[in-house]
Amino acid sequence: MPVVSRRSQTVPLSPFRKLIPLADRARAKGKHIYHLNIGQPDIKTHPQAVARFRELPWEILDYSPSNGIDSYREALCGYYARFGVQLTADEIMVTTGGSEAILFFMLACLDPGDEIIIPEPFYANYNGYAHIAGVTVIPVTSDISDGFSIPNAEAFAEKITPRTRAIVITNPNNPTGACYSREEMELLSAIVREHDLFLCVDEVYREFSYDAPLQSVLQLEELHEHAIVIDSVSKRYSATGARVGALVCRNRSVRESVDRFAKLRLSPPGLGQRLSEVMLEDDGPYLQEVKEEYQRRRDIVYDRLRQMPGVFLSKPGGAFYCFARFPIADSEDFCRWLLEDFEYEGATVMLSPGPGFYATPGLGMDECRIAYVLNTGELAKSMDCLEAALSAYPGNTLTPAEADGAPAGASRFS
Amino acid sequence: MPVVSRRSQTVPLSPFRKLIPLADRARAKGKHIYHLNIGQPDIKTHPQAVARFRELPWEILDYSPSNGIDSYREALCGYYARFGVQLTADEIMVTTGGSEAILFFMLACLDPGDEIIIPEPFYANYNGYAHIAGVTVIPVTSDISDGFSIPNAEAFAEKITPRTRAIVITNPNNPTGACYSREEMELLSAIVREHDLFLCVDEVYREFSYDAPLQSVLQLEELHEHAIVIDSVSKRYSATGARVGALVCRNRSVRESVDRFAKLRLSPPGLGQRLSEVMLEDDGPYLQEVKEEYQRRRDIVYDRLRQMPGVFLSKPGGAFYCFARFPIADSEDFCRWLLEDFEYEGATVMLSPGPGFYATPGLGMDECRIAYVLNTGELAKSMDCLEAALSAYPGNTLTPAEADGAPAGASRFS
Structure with missing residues (x-):
């Protein structure tokens, strides 16, 4: 057998x-x-949008462009502009959920045996995609006592080797709920610029930042060639089954590399993209x-x-x-x-x-x-x-004393 | 940079x-x-089904089970039964298009450096998935003069090495349009059983067999542990953008292996699956x-x-x-x-x-x-x-004489 x-x-x-x-x-x-x-x-998934989605006219559910429906990517430019990020539609590549964007990032930016540094605890599925891509995950431990903030520069420096290609973070964080400050992002910015690394930020929970506006890595101008954002409509619109995400990147070489893998799988889901486009229209309330x-x-x-x-x-x-x-x-x-x-x-x-x-x-x-x-x-x-x-x-x-309520x-x- | x-x-x-x-x-x-x-x-995509799809009641587009919506997989059992293939819903794993099923097959059945034999000419994207999986494609050349039929046993024997893990064919074939006979399938059956190989058959064009009923590999009882079928609704229902396919396999170890990769990407597309389920209902005409x-x-x-x-x-x-x-x-x-x-x-x-x-x-x-x-x-x-x-x-x-119409x-x- x-x-x-x-x-x-x-x-x-x-x-x-x-x-x-x-x-x-x-x-x-x-x-x-x-x-x-x-x-x-x-x-519930954005109800007004779902109602409009049902009425959308279409007769052939054809392949979309491999980087996503043009009008949807154009509309996403408007979404990012809301928090001050100016993008062209070319800089947004629609993926089959955030998951595929993670895989595409690893395939496009790392070779087998290369290393990514991730503050732990982290989203466990990064391990699985690293396994597929043959990439080694190097953890740098964050600390519950300071709210799982980004570890200091020395902690990263200890982990960087000639095989290090990227730092990956999730912001806001799954599993910790941490949102990273401007200072923390600037610390990472200095590290990735010094060592020529990519900074891949999974921002799928972007809309859920409760105490301060989220600091997106896309807002850091000095990282235009370094930053890769993983995005998704799953959590934003409570539409995890749509399987529509995005890889956002201003670095042209990265996009051309991702594009080769994107073409291979032909197209992201067509119905999910159509739904996502109508969800964007009036999503403020x-x-x-x-x-x-x-x-x-x-x-x-x-x-x-x-x-x-x-x-x-x-x-x-x-x-x-x-x-x-x-x-x-x-x-x-x-x-x-x-x-x-x-x-x-x-x-x-x-x-x-x-x-x-x-x-x-x-x-x-x-x-x-x-x-x-x-x-x-x-x-x-x-x-x-x-x-x-x-x-x-x-x-x-x-x-027993503590269990009874001592501090x-x-x-x-x- | x-x-x-x-x-x-x-x-x-x-x-x-x-x-x-x-x-x-x-x-x-x-x-x-x-x-x-x-x-x-x-x-056009199955129009009556599209109309019913628009009316389906749902409020939360949630993750489906990673191997697909239960009722859809149950319905697919009825689809395969039409051509005499008895399957349980567990033996059908819904994927994000046939493309993902190809990737899952390679990851689940082959390690980096392993080899698959494919009669050439073949669907070019197999090369891309082999590239991601680190798998080597070994061609065995089929011949236009006999309608690109399956090469003989000696041609395969020459290509089999200790790293060979599978033979992959497309039936009906893209790009040649060939449909393989019972005898050709039995030739392959003998080879894969002799050498303990998988036989992965991409049957996404199954419904388009014009001159004889298609011989599905699932009909060969002796291949229950060897056969893996790649399937998709893309061509069958003219719904390439649905991104709904399947990996069908009776071998439990393969399914358990595929399942680990399927869980990693959480869920196949939810809307595409719902559409696919209603398309199955009355697809005969x-x-x-x-x-x-x-x-x-x-x-x-x-x-x-x-x-x-x-x-x-x-x-x-x-x-x-x-x-x-x-x-x-x-x-x-x-x-x-x-x-x-x-x-x-x-x-x-x-x-x-x-x-x-x-x-x-x-x-x-x-x-x-x-x-x-x-x-x-x-x-x-x-x-x-x-x-x-x-x-x-x-x-x-x-x-010039030939161009003027000589035989x-x-x-x-x-």
Whole structure:
């Protein structure tokens, strides 16, 4: 019998993949699960746009140009202009979701054996695309105690080798919720210019920056030849199934390189592009409303978590995730226990264990990612459930006094 | 300034890519171009299904399961059952077009440095996916004189090495239009079973088999562990922009391997899948009508070409291509000349030069691919134009007597 490839056996898997069968079993037993593990929003896709999409006239669903429908790319220029970024339609290449843009970036900018530096914890699927591209991910560790801000220049300098080709960040960050300041972006700017690296910024959560306007890498003029932006309509319009993203880049060589891979797969999805184009037309009120909803959720989750004994987190500035430290020694065991052994008012919570977001072994053992993709009522109930779980968890590392409400940080985080 | 990857500079390009700027210039000068170079059909996407698609109720365009919407995969079981193939929904993995299925096959079944054997001429984009996957394409040459049938066992045996992992064919074939017989499939079956290889069959033109029912590899029971089918709705429903395909495989290890890559990109396109599902519901009359239309076109092109002095081709049994030998020495020069230097009644034709479909250098120099994706009226005019072009082409290799209509094959093909 023919055998499969070795590389297929070592594809890095999702941090919560092992939990899925446990969740299925819990559900089969009648337990309700608050899904705080996934990035699938419960918010309706831009309804007015969906209605217009249904009425669009078309008879042949043909290939679009490989870099996207011209009128959609023109319209996207107007979108970027809203935050002061002037682009031509040529500088925007429409992709099959942000995922394909990540793959195209790696194929176009890195050869097998080349290295990318990524602050950890990071979006775990970068590992998978690096695996396909034969690229090595070099982590530089960011710190929960300062809100997972960008590590300092020395931390990056230690990691740069002759094979380093790019730094990759997610801003706002998945899984941490961090939004990077102008100073942090300028630190990265100095590093990539000094070492002739690309700076690839995944900005798919751009619209969800709650406390300050997002600093897009496209706003940094000195990075015109270095910056590559990964974009997507998935989270922005709650349309993850559209599979429409973009790779935005002013560097002509990069675009020509990406274009070769884009031509190979002929065309990004035609219906998703048509929907995306009509979603852009009047998205202001929709985006505002969705952002306010996520901000309310952020506030609930943050306020509740910080009051739980032994839980530590910084206030996440964006995206719809927070990454918190819990009074536990093994977050995979905790997440397993939540599904298998715990129940509170007929329900439990599903979280993503921290280690899957780190490339350095042993990190994130007491951390979990929480995606606040439930409505505020459900979210509050999920926090009740999580709080009860922490009290009941046999592996809780707090002393009885701490668990009773002594200042959480006193002994652990000073 | 950071530099792009070396691999991006060596992506194999489309056989007619170099001609596109020439076509743009010709068009700008007011010349009409009969596009016989591309695989974009002019036929309407299944109209009744499109109407139903517009009315489908949905509010959140969410991620579908990574292997496709359950109900769509269930419906596809019914589709395959029409030609006697019993599948479970698990054995069908929905992909982002046939293109992604090709990539997934290569990643799941081959490691870098492994080899696939493909009868040439073949669909040129296989080269591009092999390039991404680091896989080596080994051609075995098929022959225009016997209608590009599958080469004999010895021809394959010469090419098999310890790194060979699979044979890949396209059935019906792009670019040749060949449909393979039961005997040809059984020859391949014996080879792949003897050498423990996969047999990957790209059946995206399955519905367009004009002279006999298509022999799908899925019908060969002895190949249940060897066969991988690439499928797509693109050509079947004239919906190339849907970007919905499938990888069909009964081998569980292959599916588990593909699944890891499928999970990484989260989901195939949601709108395209919904459209594809409704297109399946009542596609019988539509498919019949479309097939008859292509058959009429096939007959026009074949009848006209075989009457042109010095042109040789076998009757193509399927797909919407034919691959013909012309009385020319350099098909790239001929295709360039057609666009730059020739005009007949204000028009010219655009063809795909033969060499781009071969991996062996020097082959296909006197061959071109013709895609019959114009309606019968336009197609007849394009044949007038091509016939006039062959008469006028300075590089025509016929003697004056042959060009005047002496039996075309007499001196060249006996």
